[in-house]
Amino acid sequence: MEKPTFKQRVDTFCKFMWNSETKELLGRNGRSWAEIGFFYLVFYACLAGFFAATIAGFYQTIDESTPKLQGDSSLLKGNPGMGYEPMPDIETTLIYVTKESRHSYVSNIRSVLASYNRSSLVNQNCTGWNTTRPTSSVACKVDFDILTRGCNEGNAYGFLDGKPCILLKLNRIYGWIPEVWTPEVVRTVRAVPDAIKQQYTSDRIWIDCHGENPADDDNLGLASVEYFPQQGFPLAYYPYLKQKDYRSPLVFVKFNNVSSHLGLMIECKALAMNIEVDRSEKEGSVHFELLVDM
Secondary structure (H helix, E strand, C coil), rough: CCCCHHHHHHHHHHHHHEECCCCEEECCHHHHHHHHHHHHHHHHHHHHHHHHHHHHHHHHCCCCCCCCCHHCCCCCCCCCCCEEECCCCCCEEEEEEECCCEEEEEEHHHHHCCCCCCCCCCCCHHHCCCCCCCCCCCCCCCHHHHHCCCHHHHHHHHHHCCCCCCEEEECCCCCCCCCCCCHHHHHCCCCCCCCHHCCCCEEEEEEEEECCCCHHHHHHHCHCCCCCCCCEHHHCCCCECCCCCCCCCEEEEEECCCCCEEEEEEEEEEEEECCCCCCCCCEEEEEEEEEEEE
16 A cells, blocks of 8 residues: 655645535534534533532531631640740751841741730730630730730840740640649649649649750759749630630740850740640640850
8 A cells, every 4th residue: 555645644634624525623513513512511510510519518517717627636636736936947946046146036036926016906904814714705915015024125035145035835726725733733743843833823824944854954044944924824815716816825934044055955845734745746845955155
């Protein structure tokens, strides 16, 4: 059989594209194109309808004000983690205090506090409220002046004179209510340090910051560590129920007597009956290294 020439192949292709004798386009006449077009129109319309019905059904299971997964079913399993600032570099947990680095640390804390220092926030003063508020629709106010009484931009949050302030915050969990010990029961709890037992009250989630090793404790100057505005997160801020202008309570930990030129490993734990501390999962506590080199 004789091999077709190039011209014959081009003519065959052009005839396939449009056959003037049979009035066919790409091998199909008008009726055939209409039938296949109608088929795909109905097919994709049904597909789009099925997709829209699926999405509509999914949204029927969602409450705009309440998350679908709560408690042990949520990603956090009802056990809050703790975060800290400054942390300008997410790849390291080292807070390296030098004359050069302090500016970035101050900027980092300033950006975190910016949403707290607003006069337009709609919330209420919860001073004197010593229990949780599960039925309240108005969030508690975080008093910015009291929060920044010992750690503020005026003293560069302690980084100017080698007395760094670390900002702590518990992760928000919708509907989570902290359970705390009574002053009588806490005396038998081994996880609570004796220094806290001596001053323990049931109005907050207490915080304990300490060195991870005895040598770290010695060089950290535990006796001089200060907490602002208090050593813990007040119960009045819980539970979080998506209240308007809700701001999580914050605590500044100020290390006043850190040994210079030594890297210290520090752990801060939140103390409550329903907070499980797990270092590997970063639950209930936070770990960071502190090196003051000024």
